[in-house]
Structure formats: C-alpha cells, structure tokens
Amino acid sequence: MLHALRAEWRREWVQLRRYPTELLSELAVIVLVFYGLFLGGSYMAGGAILGGRLSDIIVGYALWTLSMMSIGTMGWTISNEAQNGTLEQVFMSPYGASLILLLRNMANVVIGLLFTILTLFSVMAITGHYLFVSPWDMVPGLLMIASATGLGYLVASVTILMKRSQQFLNLLQFILLFLIMAPTANLGGAWRWLAIMAPFSPVVALLRSMMTQGSALFGAGDWLLWSVVNAVLWLLIGLLVFGWAQKKARRRGNLSHY
Amino acid sequence: MLLEVGGLVKRYKTKDRQIVEAVRGIRFTLSAGTILAFLGPNGAGKTTTIKMIAGLVRPDDGDVTVEGHSLSGRSGQALRHLGAVLEGSRNLYWRLTPLENFEYWGGIRGLSRKTARDHGRELMREFGLEDKIGSTVQQLSRGMQQQVAICAALIHSPSLLLLDEPTLGLDLDASDRIQDYVLRLAHERGVGILLTTHQMEVAQTLADRISIIQSGVLTLEGFKEDVLARFTGSSYVFELAEAPSAEARILADNLGAAWTSECEFRVVLDRPTDVYEIMRALEPCSVVRVMRETADLATVFREHTRKSVSMESVREVTA
Secondary structure, eight states: OHHHHHHHHHHHHHHHHHOHHHHHHHHHHHHHHHHHHHHHHHHHTTTSOOTHHHHHHHHHHHHHHHHHHHHHHHHHHHHHHHHHTOHHHHHTSTTOHHHHHHHHHHHHHHHHHHHHHHHHHHHHHHHOOOOOOOGGGHHHHHHHHHHHHHHHHHHHHHHHHHSOOHHHHHHHHHHHHHHHHSOGGGOOGGGHHHHHHSTTHHHHHHHHHHHHSOOOGGGSTTHHHHHHHHHHHHHHHHHHHHHHHHHHHHHHTOSSOO | OOEEEEEEEEEEEOTTSOEEEEEEEEEEEEOTTOEEEEEOOTTSSHHHHHHHHTTSSOOSEEEEEETTEESSSSHHHHHHTEEEEOTTOOSSOTTSOHHHHHHHHHHTTTOOHHHHHHHHHHHHHHTTOGGGTTSOGGGSOHHHHHHHHHHHHTTTOOSEEEEESTTTTOOHHHHHHHHHHHHHHHHTTOOEEEEEOSOHHHHHHHOSEEEEEETTEEEEEEEHHHHHHHHOOSEEEEEESSOOOHHHHHHHHHTTOEEEETTEEEEEOSSTTHHHHHHHHHTTSOEEEEEEOOOOHHHHHHHHHHSOOOGGGOOEEOO
16 A cells, blocks of 8 residues: 555656646745735734734645645546546556545645645745744644545545536535634534534634634643544545445446546 | 456446346356457447456446456455556556556556566567657657557556457557567466457457357357357369360369459369369369468458347357
C-alpha cells in the first residue's frame, strides 16, 4: 500500500512540475487570496493587528479550502479518469478503487497543505507580521478532512452512477456552508443530535470554542469526542455508499462510456 | 488452469425496461502459454465477457477464476495476475513519460518504484523504444503508444493478459512488432493471452485456440488447426508448365476442372489419391505444382457466423 501511496504522490507531483506556469499562477492566486484576507482582517481591526483572531480566520479559510478540495477530488478524479479512458485500469488495481481514491485524496491534501504553508510564509514575509498557529489546530483540521473524505466518497458514488456530479457538489457545498454558519452547537434537546451528526457540525463547534473562547483542544467540553465520532461516522458512510455504488456500477456495466 | 470462465451470464435492462441477455452461460478455460482468439461479430458479447474477466462488469451468474482466485471472492488476488489493454480505454497518462507511467501503474499494483522502472526499461528495450523513455506519451506515434500501453499492462508481470484489438489502426511495422512480441510472450514466457479482434489475419497468426461467440453464446471452440481443418474443403489447385493439349483439357474438364487461367485450374476431388489420376490424364503436359486449398480464419468466421444460431444447438466443440 505504501508503494501505491508513493505512486499517487509522485504522479501528482510530476504533473504539477511538468507545467510550471500553471503551478506558479496557482500559487500566485493563493498568495493573493491570503494577502487579501490579511489586509481585510487588519482593515476591519482598524489598523490594529488582529493577533490570534487573524490566525483563526486564516486557519479557518485554509481548512475550508482543503475540505472542499477533499470533497471534490474524488468525484473529479472519477469523471476525469473516465474522460481520459484510464478509469477502468484504476478499478483494476488489486487494492481496489476505494483505496486508490483515498490515496489520491491524501496526496492532494498534502500538496494543498504544502501550498498553504508556503503561501502563509510568503504572506508573513511580505507583510512582516507573523502569525502563531498552534500544532493543536491541526487536530480539528484533520478531523474535518476525514469527514470531507467521507463526503468525497458520496460525490464519487454519485459520479460513477450518474456520470455527472457537479450540481450535487454545488448543492453539498451550500448545505455545508449552512451547517458551518448555523449555530448548531447551541441547539438543545433532540436537535442537539443534529449538531453531533451533521457533517462538520461538531468540529466547527470545537474550532469555534478554540478560536473565540481560546479553549484548549481538550477543554472544549465533549466536542472533541463528538468530532471524532462524526469524522469516523461520515468516513464510514462514505466508504459504505461508495462500495455499494461500485457494485451497482459493475452490475450495470457503466464503469466506462462517459 | 490459468483462467477458468464458468457459466457467465449477463443481462442488461434497456431503457424501455426490456431485459437483454448479452452473455448466456459462457464457459471456457485458458492455460498458461496459450493464445486464445475470442472472436465474434459486433454486439455478440465479446466486450462484456472481457470486462467480466477483468472484473469491470459483475456477472449475474457464473464466476471467473484467475490462477485459482475467484473474481467474485478474492478479487484483489485475481487482479494481481491480470493485465489488460482494452479497446476504447487507455492505461497511460498522456502527460507523463512512459517511465513515469510504469512507476504509477506498477505502484498501484504493489511494485516499488525501482522494480517498476527497471522492468519498464526492460520492456521498452524489447520493443526497441528505449530512446523514447523520456518523451511524454502524447509525443509518441499511435503505434508507439500502443506498444507502451502493452508494456504498462505487463509492468507487474501478469500471468494473464487481455488484449482487445491490440493492432487496430496501426501501420504494418507497429502491428508486426506487437504480433511478434505477443507470440514470444505466450510461447517463450508462458503468459496466457486472451485476444479479441476483428482482424482475422492477426487472429490467425497469433492464436493457438479459437472461440467464436454469437448472440452471447459460444458457438465454436477448438485448436486453430482443427477449426481450420473442419472448414478446409477437398479443393485442389493444379498449376501446369504450359497450356495442355485440347484432349488433355477435355479429360480434365470431365473430372470437374474449373480453369482459372491457361495453365491453372481448380478441382474438387473425392479422394486425395485422385490427384494422380488427373496427372496421368494431363500427360504429357507436366504439372508444376498441386496445392490443397486451406481455409483461412476469415473464411471460417464468415461461414460459421452466417449460420443462424439456435439456442438448442449452440455448442460445437471441436477439441
């Protein structure tokens, strides 16, 4: 499996390297977005440095971007591979398509993370302001990406069955945005289960608690526990649905002809 | 047995909710070092069968085992022994070089980078393409791309190779290279090859065994020599040194000669020994060559598939 992960990583890296103008323009866009966030944050604070708050905004934005990438990558991979004509060979891997998609997603997330770190350092060097991002901030980030991977499998399932998933992806992004913006953590009674079970909800509550109240990772009530449960749950749902969708697609014989 | 295809059945639902049986109980085996040409008209069920063997289509009934591993059970184990070049799909990323492709496709089949690179180089050398290792696939000619695709399918040294139209649209040189390689692969290295093609001359050159599928049913199966012999008539071609005398010509006509030129005629004989009787009749004109006409695979295929298939008499096994 390690060989497969390395192979996915190398493939992504080689493709990035092969077209340096594409790579540079992508980097420039990300630097500009982050620089804009930094300037906007500073402006809203009336020229004063936002300190921890600004780092929260940037961490939040980076997590959102990486999560959206995780959700979209699998569906995009399937339709792109199908259009290239290489999908059937991916499905013929003895490791199975689920694992190959997961490894590709991991390679993409790592590359995305490297881009983000590189960008962050560039922005800090340009502005002369240095942000402190605690390594503990990575834990909710990883949980969020795990949930996003589960959702990515759902998008991939729609893609292999329906051939197209762009509209489903757009709809999903709106729902997730709503779940992130809505104060689900404050819900009581039976509604509390919505805050626990809905994708991203507990991890967003955890992040909010860490960012706005300055709580430690283990000091945000039981949100860390529910975040782990939620991440595992959505990852499992995604894997199960994708397994079912694969069987269905194989039964219908529609792993090609896109 | 390398490959065992046991009673495969595949039904599809059409848009108007009709059930169509694409494959109806196909059953055959393939041993190591054998090339089986799996032939059939368009829509006969070849591609569906090949995809069921590759694990891409799930059969409604029956099973496929590769090296004793069932595709419906331990599919990962079965797929480790399987390589495929499927028509209408690719096993190469065009933006990558052949070597980078080998690293990737080898990697997702469990090979280390070094093993994939070394084996990839060796395969490219065998095709005489070692100087193309650094070019991206999209820079290569169609023939070279197909040769690299075969290399990629062989990167993990599979014992079974599925080749769907491997020489379609290629020039003579590329086609010959591929055919030579496929023959060596099977007969020298013991790889079992399941070949589907509409190019009957390619199938005739390569195949050890022939199977013909029609309307989802295997209607002919056997060793190539046996299949060709079944369709070879008792027709002989006589080539003469010079035009015979009028009397000799009349004698030959009486024996059923059909003249194709002044010095050549074709005749159907009941017994092979009748050849001597004709030679005596033609004397003193000397016979340069007598040739028994053998059927080629194209003729066999045409004659066989022209017959309508009835479900009750579908299986004619010649060997």
